[in-house]
Amino acid sequence: GAVVSQHPSWVICKSGTSVKIECRSLDFQATTMFWYRQFPKQSLMLMATSNEGSKATYEQGVEKDKFLINHASLTLSTLTVTSAHPEDSSFYICSAGGQSQNGYTFGSGTRLTVV
């Protein structure tokens, strides 16, 4: 089945630094990828939709200058958390798919801790 690889699986960074998270579709081409954020014991909140070759579409309330998304190829999308703050600490998950009527495949997630 479809596999989505996400790296890193966890990262600790200092306040004010930037962190890049990668999401790759390994055995299929994904024209669209989704980025979600999940706080403990809460649901997955859609942050943005990443489209290959064009600008990402951000959900209301998500700062596009803070969460930079690049989808330069059909197999890779990246999310960069810029000038990270402790409140950005969360579980970030990417998703890709749509290859069939079944659900989208999720990456394994990245647990970001900003200290």
Place this chain on the structure above:
Amino acid sequence: GQSLEQPSEVTAVEGAIVQINCTYQTSGFYGLSWYQQHDGGAPTFLSYNALDGLEETGRFSSFLSRSDSYGYLLLQELQMKDSASYFCAVRARPRNRDDKIIFGKGTRLHILP
């Protein structure tokens, strides 16, 4: 916008059957998915209903009624490993927007021995 409602918690006994309901409101509805998520892990796909009716996959079944904007996930022969959070998710394409998947708040399933 989109909204989904599902119970926050459900408790059942090992070996029993449990049903988790989900109601939704959205435009451009394509289908309803269910995902399982264990603590610390990523969501895993369980089922997808685009048409009315029941879809069965092993111990798990999912139902959709598009006219009622309602669906449910049915888990049979519950096992302790089924203790997890279960999310219903709507696949929709709101006008002039991309295809997207929006998640409900999740139902925490507790299984008692």
